[in-house]
Amino acid sequence: xxxxxxxDPYLLVRVDLMSSNGTWEAVTSxxxxxxxxxxxxxxxxSVKLPVLFKEKMEKTLSAVxxxxxxxxxxxxxxxxxxxxxxxxxFQQMLNxxxxxxxxxxxxxxxxxxxxxxxxxxxxxxxxxxxxxxGLTGRERLDYMKQKTKEYEGxxxxxxxxxxxxxxxxxxxxxxxxxxxxxxxxxxxxxPYFSGTDDNINIQSLSNILTTYAxxxxxxxxxxxxxxxxxxxxxxxxxxAQAYVCFCALxxxxxxxxxxxxxxxTLKFQHLTEALIFYDEEYYAYLRLHxxxxxxxxxxxxxxxxxxxFAFDDALHMLEVLWSSLPPDPPEETxxxxxxxxxxxxxxxxxxxxxxxxxHFANVCALRRQRSTLSNxxxxxxxxILSRRAASMECDGPEYPAGVKKLSRxxxxxxxxxxxxxxxxxxxxxxxxxxxxxxSSSPEDSPSRNTRKIKNLREFQLLTxxxxxxxxxxxxxxxxxxxxxxxxxxxxxxxxTSNPKxxxxxxxxxxxxxATDMAVPMYSDGGEVDVWQNPVATLSPEVDQHLQIICQEExxxxxxxxxxxxxxxHKQAEEEGASQNTMTASVNSCEEVTEVTGWQVxxxxxxxxxxxxxxxxxxFGGGNPFLMFLCVTLLLQHRNHIIKNKMDHNELAMYxxxxxxxxxxxxxxxxxxxxxxxxxxxxxxxxxxxxxxxGSSNDHSC
Amino acid sequence: xxxxxxxxxxxxxxxLRDKRHKTFKIIVIGDSxxxxxxxxxxxxxxxxxxxxxxxxxxxxxxxxxxxxxEEIMLQLWDTAGQERxxxxxxxxxxxxxxxxxxxxxxxxxxTFQSLPSWIEECNQHNLNYNIPRILLGxxxxxxxxxxxxxxxxxxxxxxxxxxxxxxSAKDDSDCDHVExxxxxxxxxxxxxxxxxxxxxxxxxxxHIHRAVVESVGRERNGMxxxxxxxxxx
Numbered sequence: 001x002x003x004x005x006x007x008d009p010y011l012l013v014r015v016d017l018m019s020s021n022g023t024w025e026a027v028t029s030x031x032x033x034x035x036x037x038x039x040x041x042x043x044x045x046s047v048k049l050p051v052l053f054k055e056k057m058e059k060t061l062s063a064v065x066x067x068x069x070x071x072x073x074x075x076x077x078x079x080x081x082x083x084x085x086x087x088x089x090f091q092q093m094l095n096x097x098x099x100x101x102x103x104x105x106x107x108x109x110x111x112x113x114x115x116x117x118x119x120x121x122x123x124x125x126x127x128x129x130x131x132x133x134g135l136t137g138r139e140r141l142d143y144m145k146q147k148t149k150e151y152e153g154x155x156x157x158x159x160x161x162x163x164x165x166x167x168x169x170x171x172x173x174x175x176x177x178x179x180x181x182x183x184x185x186x187x188x189x190x191p192y193f194s195g196t197d198d199n200i201n202i203q204s205l206s207n208i209l210t211t212y213a214x215x216x217x218x219x220x221x222x223x224x225x226x227x228x229x230x231x232x233x234x235x236x237x238x239x240a241q242a243y244v245c246f247c248a249l250x251x252x253x254x255x256x257x258x259x260x261x262x263x264x265t266l267k268f269q270h271l272t273e274a275l276i277f278y279d280e281e282y283y284a285y286l287r288l289h290x291x292x293x294x295x296x297x298x299x300x301x302x303x304x305x306x307x308x309f310a311f312d313d314a315l316h317m318l319e320v321l322w323s324s325l326p327p328d329p330p331e332e333t334x335x336x337x338x339x340x341x342x343x344x345x346x347x348x349x350x351x352x353x354x355x356x357x358x359h360f361a362n363v364c365a366l367r368r369q370r371s372t373l374s375n376x377x378x379x380x381x382x383x384i385l386s387r388r389a390a391s392m393e394c395d396g397p398e399y400p401a402g403v404k405k406l407s408r409x410x411x412x413x414x415x416x417x418x419x420x421x422x423x424x425x426x427x428x429x430x431x432x433x434x435x436x437x438x439s440s441s442p443e444d445s446p447s448r449n450t451r452k453i454k455n456l457r458e459f460q461l462l463t464x465x466x467x468x469x470x471x472x473x474x475x476x477x478x479x480x481x482x483x484x485x486x487x488x489x490x491x492x493x494x495x496t497s498n499p500k501x502x503x504x505x506x507x508x509x510x511x512x513x514a515t516d517m518a519v520p521m522y523s524d525g526g527e528v529d530v531w532q533n534p535v536a537t538l539s540p541e542v543d544q545h546l547q548i549i550c551q552e553e554x555x556x557x558x559x560x561x562x563x564x565x566x567x568x569h570k571q572a573e574e575e576g577a578s579q580n581t582m583t584a585s586v587n588s589c590e591e592v593t594e595v596t597g598w599q600v601x602x603x604x605x606x607x608x609x610x611x612x613x614x615x616x617x618x619f620g621g622g623n624p625f626l627m628f629l630c631v632t633l634l635l636q637h638r639n640h641i642i643k644n645k646m647d648h649n650e651l652a653m654y655x656x657x658x659x660x661x662x663x664x665x666x667x668x669x670x671x672x673x674x675x676x677x678x679x680x681x682x683x684x685x686x687x688x689x690x691x692x693x694g695s696s697n698d699h700s701c
Numbered sequence: 702x703x704x705x706x707x708x709x710x711x712x713x714x715x716x717l718r719d720k721r722h723k724t725f726k727i728i729v730i731g732d733s734x735x736x737x738x739x740x741x742x743x744x745x746x747x748x749x750x751x752x753x754x755x756x757x758x759x760x761x762x763x764x765x766x767x768x769x770x771e772e773i774m775l776q777l778w779d780t781a782g783q784e785r786x787x788x789x790x791x792x793x794x795x796x797x798x799x800x801x802x803x804x805x806x807x808x809x810x811x812t813f814q815s816l817p818s819w820i821e822e823c824n825q826h827n828l829n830y831n832i833p834r835i836l837l838g839x840x841x842x843x844x845x846x847x848x849x850x851x852x853x854x855x856x857x858x859x860x861x862x863x864x865x866x867x868x869s870a871k872d873d874s875d876c877d878h879v880e881x882x883x884x885x886x887x888x889x890x891x892x893x894x895x896x897x898x899x900x901x902x903x904x905x906x907x908h909i910h911r912a913v914v915e916s917v918g919r920e921r922n923g924m925x926x927x928x929x930x931x932x933x934x
Contacts, residue, residue: 178783181734181755188752223733223755223783298758307757649726649776653761 081665082113084316090119098137100126103327110323112672114316120235127322128248133329143333148240150336155211161343169343172214175221179209186226190311192234204239205229208246215337219250222257227303231315247336252328252622256302266621267301268294270614274631277613278674282638289647296652300630304623308633313664317629320668324625324675615683628671628678633662636670722765724774725890728794730819731804732812733782736839739870740804741777744883749871756781759794766884768891775887795826799890800833805854807838807867808846813854820861833889834863841876842869 089109095101106126115123125131131140162168162176183206187193192201208229213221228249233242255263271294275283286292299307304321306314613619620627637654646654729737738753738760745762760779765772778794803819805812816836823834836858838849851867858865866877873879 178733185734185752185754187754223781224757226755227757295758302757307754649724649761652759653763653776656761 081669084114084116085109085119085123086116087119090123094137098140099134100131103133107323107325107327110319115319117312117315120315120319121237121241124232124235124319124322125241125245125248127319128245129251129328129330130244130248130334131329132332132334133327144241144244147244147334147336151211151240151243154215154337154341155207157341158210158214158343167343172343175213176206176210178221178223179206179213179226182223182226183209187230187234187311190230190234193230201233204242205233207239208233208243211243212246212250214341215339216250216254217339217341219254219257219338224299224302225250225257227306228253231306231311231318234311235315244334244336248330248334251334252325253304255621263621264298264301267627268297270620271297271301271627271630274613274619274627275634278631279635279638282635282642285642286651289651291648291651296655297630297634300633301626304626305629305633307659308662309664309667310660313662317664317668321623321625321629325623613678613681616679624678625671625675628675629667632667632671632674633658636662636667722772722774723891724763724776725799725887726776726778726797727800727802727886728778728780728798729802729804730780730823731782732806732809732815735782735804735806735809735812736870737779737782737804740802740837740839740868740879741779743870743879745775745777755783764883766887768887771891773887773891775883775890795823798832800835800886802835802837802886803863804837804839805849806840807849807854808840808843810848813838813849813857816857833886834861835882835886836861836863836865837882838865838867840869840871841867842872 090106093100093102093106100106103126106123110123110127125140125144131143135143158172161172183202184197186205193199193205205226209221209225212225212229213219229242229246232245232249233239236242236245256267272283272292275286275294283292286294305317308314309317616624633655637658641651641654644650729741731737733755738756739750741760741762742748742750742753745764756779758781761776762779763774763776765774767773778798780794801823803816803823805816807813824830836854838851838854841847851865854867855865866882868877868879868882869875870879
């Protein structure tokens with residue numbers, strides 16, 4: 001994505017600092033400009049160098065600040081909010097005829113800084129992918145005029161139908177009633193919708209939602225949509241334009257509202273994986289309190305956090321979120337309807353759905369269908385395991401069975417009996433066991449995939465979800481077999497050339513990996529950062545360089561990383577109040593880490609660049625940054641939750657009370673850091689198969 | 702080591718729980734926009750909320766009460782009413798539920814007519830038939846618009862063996878008090894008796910509920926109420 005490269009200067013500056021100063025304490029803010037300057041020419045920024053430079057500098061400064069104030073409480077807030085993108089800056093991104101010449105740079109700027117409120121009306125349409133590529137300023141005006149006309153036509157169809165009361169179909173009645181009920185209580189505290197119920201803007205919102213619902217019969221109207229449409233209308237101040245934006249937005253998120261609940265289930269799944277990946281202890285705590293289904297995040301995911309922030313903050317958060325996604329302009333024109341609403345044709349298979357066929361039910365059922373405790377983690381572990389095992393599969397034959405195991409302080413090599421003893425449910429134990437057996441015999445790989453699925457009920461469910469998802473989204477097919485095959489060559493070459501080096505490099509990598517999981521910013525040496533740079537790992541020269549670095553890597557420094565990984569959460573432990581909790585968390589966490597440790601071992605045998613998170617194209621159902629926002633919300637309250645020993649209900653209530661209360665600057669800052677680090681993980685293996693050709697280029701700017 | 706520590710933790714956690722107030726979980730269900738959020742807010746927050754919004758998933762509210770010198774916690778699960786979310790709530794949250802509140806809007810017949818399907822859901826997902834259930838008609842302050850006559854609702858309530866209350870989260874001065882209704886429920890829960898076992902003859906709402914209202918007092922707005930003598934049950 002766009003920010004892989006954008007983060008590089010940050011990275012390079014840090015590397016320089018390390019090499020010249022050795023310690024963070026020696027760095028003063030005065031050093032940074034000097035050190036940063038030589039880096040800039042390496043990057044091909046075609047526009048706004050000063051701006052970008054300033055950004056990087058601020059980034060670096062705040063990172064330094066953060067390190068210096070590491071022990072302070074609330075370290076999340078250190079990076080200051082940056083001034084939003086101004087109109088004059090935006091104008092510079094347009095060329096002479098008003099074409100948006102630098103769509104990626106625009107996104108990058110908005111991602112980092114947000115927009116001046118007055119600019120939103122214009123820029124949001126770009127961010128929401130309303131316009132086809134390459135329209136001039138004039139053409140955009142005409143385009144919107146034409147779309148407005150189109151909208152008026154769509155609206156007229158059902159409004160005329162409503163005139164004749166006797167003929168009004170049940171469907172129209174149902175939709176208009178539902179919409180009416182909800183628009184009357186959507187963002188009424190905002191001046192735009194305040195006052196009496198006959199406020200004309202409320203009618204506009206109602207028109208938008210009704211038009212959409214009736215012309216998109218497969219989606220219809222669903223509670224929550226009014227929350228998505230309201231910021232658009234408030235910003236556009238024009239019903240037709242807001243409708244167009246709403247269509248563009250819904251083109252991406254409509255599956256969240258589908259009755260099958262598949263898209264939402266996938267998001268829950270990925271959020272769970274992310275939480276395990278970044279904070280196993282926390283996850284273990286949630287699991288212990290049967291909150292690991294994360295159902296209290298339902299609203300977050302459905303509304304993309306719109307209600308979690310105060311209205312104006314939500315606007316800012318939304319534009320940052322949209323900017324984190326790669327440009328996806330419509331081919332020729334943005335469709336404003338799925339099927340033309342035809343009031344004559346009364347028999348349309350639309351709501352009301354049968355009692356059991358409902359959205360939340362399906363999500364809940366999918367999340368909760370098994371007795372919670374061990375199975376939840378089994379499901380996620382199965383997902384992670386299957387990815388790791390899959391990558392191992394293809395590389396497996398190249399390696400003898402006795403590949404040196406990776407030893408880490410927190411994950412000793414395990415034997416099967418231990419796993420059995422520690423995993424509470426027999427089923428889970430079986431699961432772990434099965435994968436283990438299968439993975440340790442790579443020779444019989446041909447039929448392995450099928451067998452594995454048979455043995456893992458959870459994984460079965462998962463693949464079902466994945467498959468149907470990729471069906472609906474042809475851009476990201478997820479066929480693990482293919483994935484493995486293609487990745488085979490590159491990795492084999494890389495690792496077999498010098499087994500010893502490869503081994504040590506693996507240790508280096510995976511430990512830095514672990515560090516980054518728990519601490520969403522760099523806490524140690526610059527070499528580690530280089531390791532995570534996908535650009536670097538892809539280039540043969542850099543690779544050689546890295547191998548050299550790796551050989552020099554001292555084991556002691558590797559060990560140092562481990563306690564730091566938990567540094568963020570030390571506070572909770574030190575408070576003593578939660579001694580038991582923490583101990584138990586750590587212990588039950590070991591159930592997870594034991595397995596994880598084993599996974600690392602196995603992946604160690606196959607590739608040094610395995611990551612257990614999906615690449616950005618797939619993660620979060622195509623909206624990876626949302627996952628990091630959600631993880632941030634979860635992590636920011638982690639210590640409080642654990643300290644107060646909140647159970648499932650209390651947790652849900654606690655987060656429910658946080659509605660519109662989250663600090664947008666803090667949350668975005670934290671989520672950006674996590675996201676940038678995540679993008680530095682190496683997805684090259686998966687990306688090469690899962691990304692449609694060329695799309696990865698879209699993201700680098 | 703692992704297992705034993707987990708156990709220790711589980712025990713300490715259980716001990717900790719015991720020290721806490723006894724918590725009763727009550728789910729509030731009914732059609733979209735019948736006033737579930739307002740009712741729960743009224744009881745837990747002490748006043749009628751100016752603005753509410755469509756519940757997505759479930760909202761949680763709780764209130765501490767003191768009954769017979771013992772503190773208990775009422776935890777209200779305010780569920781979403783719309784088709785695509787609804788009922789699943791019941792399915793999902795029925796686990797360990799202590800009471801169910803069915804809500805309809807007295808000004809909209811359709812919300813009353815969907816009660817059987819809500820009850821059906823409840824029956825399917827709740828194994829314990831003895832948990833208290835109450836039927837609650839909301840929006841009684843809209844006097845001119847009442848579409849569900851009390852006698853019809855009462856018959857329905859009798860048929861399903863649950864007490865009927867008619868109230869208004871907005872203005873309950875002329876009807877059953879929201880406060881009194883939930884306190885009644887709280888007493889029932891604490892006494893661990895089932896309301897459904899009490900025959901309607903023992904339970905004539907018209908008289909008794911008014912009496913409750915008198916004794917509870919309207920001006921009470923504190924979050925902790927000692928009303929041990931104010932309830933009929």
